[in-house]
Amino acid sequence: MNKGFIESFFGYIGRVCIFLGAIIVKLYYLPRSFRLILEQIVHMGIASMPIVIFTSFFAGMVTAYQAAFQAGEYMPDAYLGMAVAKAFMIELAPLLTGLIVAGRVSSSLAAEIGTMRVTEQIDALESLAIDPIRYLAMPRFIAGIIVLPLLTGLSLFVAFFGGGICSIFIFDVKPIVYIEGLRMQYYPHELWGGLLKAFCFGFVISLMGTYYGFMTEGGAEGVGKAATKAVVSASILLLFFDLFIAWIVF
Amino acid sequence: MIKIENLYKSFNDLEVLKGLTLNVEVGETVTVIGRSGCGKSVLLKHIIGLLTPDMGDIWVDGKNVKMLSKSELYKLRLNIGVVFQGSALLDFLSVWENVALGLTENQKITVDKAKEVARQKLSLVELEGVENKRISELSGGMKKRVAIARALAVDPLYILYDEPTTALDPITARTINELILSLKRKLKITGIVVTHDMESAFYVADRIAMLHDGKIVFDGTPTEVQTTDNKIVQNFVKGGGQY
Numbered sequence: 001m002n003k004g005f006i007e008s009f010f011g012y013i014g015r016v017c018i019f020l021g022a023i024i025v026k027l028y029y030l031p032r033s034f035r036l037i038l039e040q041i042v043h044m045g046i047a048s049m050p051i052v053i054f055t056s057f058f059a060g061m062v063t064a065y066q067a068a069f070q071a072g073e074y075m076p077d078a079y080l081g082m083a084v085a086k087a088f089m090i091e092l093a094p095l096l097t098g099l100i101v102a103g104r105v106s107s108s109l110a111a112e113i114g115t116m117r118v119t120e121q122i123d124a125l126e127s128l129a130i131d132p133i134r135y136l137a138m139p140r141f142i143a144g145i146i147v148l149p150l151l152t153g154l155s156l157f158v159a160f161f162g163g164g165i166c167s168i169f170i171f172d173v174k175p176i177v178y179i180e181g182l183r184m185q186y187y188p189h190e191l192w193g194g195l196l197k198a199f200c201f202g203f204v205i206s207l208m209g210t211y212y213g214f215m216t217e218g219g220a221e222g223v224g225k226a227a228t229k230a231v232v233s234a235s236i237l238l239l240f241f242d243l244f245i246a247w248i249v250f
Numbered sequence: 251m252i253k254i255e256n257l258y259k260s261f262n263d264l265e266v267l268k269g270l271t272l273n274v275e276v277g278e279t280v281t282v283i284g285r286s287g288c289g290k291s292v293l294l295k296h297i298i299g300l301l302t303p304d305m306g307d308i309w310v311d312g313k314n315v316k317m318l319s320k321s322e323l324y325k326l327r328l329n330i331g332v333v334f335q336g337s338a339l340l341d342f343l344s345v346w347e348n349v350a351l352g353l354t355e356n357q358k359i360t361v362d363k364a365k366e367v368a369r370q371k372l373s374l375v376e377l378e379g380v381e382n383k384r385i386s387e388l389s390g391g392m393k394k395r396v397a398i399a400r401a402l403a404v405d406p407l408y409i410l411y412d413e414p415t416t417a418l419d420p421i422t423a424r425t426i427n428e429l430i431l432s433l434k435r436k437l438k439i440t441g442i443v444v445t446h447d448m449e450s451a452f453y454v455a456d457r458i459a460m461l462h463d464g465k466i467v468f469d470g471t472p473t474e475v476q477t478t479d480n481k482i483v484q485n486f487v488k489g490g491g492q493y
Contacts, residue, residue, distance in 0.1 A: 116340070124338035127298050127331075128352040128400075129324035135355065 019211050023141050026134040033139050040143030044105050048151055051100055056088075056155040059096055060162025063087050068171050077173040081181020084163030089190045090250065093155040094148075095242055098201035101148060102234040106209035109140055110230035113213025114223040122214075137210040144206025145199060152198035193249035200241045208234040251276050252297060252408065252442070257306035258464075259292055266292050268464030269306070279434050279441040281451040283486065284461035290444040291335065293461070294410045297442070298330055299323045310408070328356065331401025331409040331439075335416060337393040339385045345372070345396055346381035352404045371399040374436075375429055391422035398429065402437070409433075411443040415450045427453045448487055451475075460486065 030037075067075075067083035113136055116122050125132045160182055167173040212230040216222045252274040259267040266289040274280045284290050295301040296308055299315045308315040310326060318326060339348045349368035353359050359367075369381055375395040380388070388396065394414060401409055414430060415423035427450050434441060434454070445451055451458055452472045460468040460475075460483050468475070468483045475483060 119336055120334045120338040121340055123295070123300055124332070124334055124340070124400075125351075126300055127327055127334075128355070128404075129327040130351065130355045131324075 026138040036139035056158040057162040060159030061166040064163035064166040078181035094197040106230040106234040107227040109209025110212040114216030114226040144202040148202030149198040253309040281455035331406035337397040
């Protein structure tokens with residue numbers, strides 16, 4: 001590895017950590033920023049719901065279908081529900097939701113804040129004695145951390161429903177058997193582990209979106225680049241955290 | 251009083267300000283003229299502490315801007331209104347929310363009171379009935395007025411205008427110039443207007459300073475600008491001479 005790469009890599013990590021530190025310091029103003037956080041929760045959460053519902057419903061159906069296809073006649077019907085529950089609680093619900101929201105939200109955060117940077121709106125905030133990290137970054141960061149577990153919970157519920165529809169109507173599994181299957185071999189840490197992943201994904205997505213937004217330089221081209229970098233880095237970090245938390249929790 | 255002493259600023263290898271010195275007395279409006287990219291906006295950003303000088307000092311009311319802590323700087327900024335070149339209004343807020351932003355975020359104020367102040371400031375810039383509109387619904391001239399109203403919302407002692415007539419048609423530009431002049435007379439605010447629009451400069455200024463090659467090369471009244479022998483000033487005022 002050459003020296004330039006190492007310098008730029010650790011320089012990047014350093015800048016992100018300094019930015020994160022600046023946000024954490026502003027958590028002191030959390031009660032004052034309640035309205036701003038709520039607005040961002042609505043903005044990120046409600047707007048992401050249709051795509052999360054759509055994706056989770058079909059992914060739930062596909063998971064049930066694939067489980068039935070792989071195991072065929074050798075697997076009792078109840079195991080279909082268990083397959084859907086395990087797959088989504090541990091992995092698919094947080095990961096699918098994370099990747100969808102990374103694409104939707106982190107790019108939108110970077111583009112929104114980046115546009116504010118290049119059109120001097122952030123300078124205007126400074127000139128009005130308003131800290132832009134407190135006013136823009138911190139509420140979005142907190143909203144991301146809150147929204148991702150909520151959307152993951154929604155994804156889980158919808159996927160169970162989708163898996164149920166597939167199991168009941170395609171494989172003639174009785175609804176009560178499918179529901180019993182969902183509860184079979186349930187360990188609470190699987191659910192909490194999945195939600196912990198979602199929490200970390202929210203952290204990564206909102207951090208990358210706001211970081212690249214604030215670092216935007218130039219005009220429209222700079223905004224486009226910031227949005228792309230936010231999505232790519234959020235997605236990569238998300239997969240890294242996915243493995244890391246799986247390793248820690250399970 | 252704003253006092254700028256021997257200000258130097260470079261961006262990478264590009265030297266923008268090279269020993270700029272300028273004084274602005276209380277109550278006067280100074281127009282800083284100069285070619286595009288000569289560092290006029292950079293000068294304004296130094297005054298409010300958005301940029302830190304490589305060398306030199308900026309004194310506002312006896313306080314050295316570069317020596318202030320963040321909280322002291324924020325306190326100082328509450329005395330300085332800034333009208334940005336592209337208006338820089340926050341497009342996710344309504345007109346009144348933009349105008350009252352400095353109040354709602356820095357003071358304990360009720361929504362009704364903030365709205366009332368916003369309405370008053372908007373009427374000062376001759377904009378009424380637009381409080382609840384979105385920024386995207388406004389024309390360029392209206393946005394400039396809202397930006398001026400926002401700068402006035404905290405009752406500043408100083409107001410800095412960055413190219414207030416750029417990208418406006420001649421009639422709207424004249425209206426903005428008249429507005430700047432009437433605000434100066436009504437509110438007695440000290441102002442710095444950065445512009446390359448000579449009509450605007452002559453109309454609003456008590457004093458005109460010419461920024462060239464990173465320094466103030468001329469400082470005088472509008473009449474002195476018209477009668478000076480300074481070649482750089484003459485060349486700029488006449489738009490580079492004949493075609």
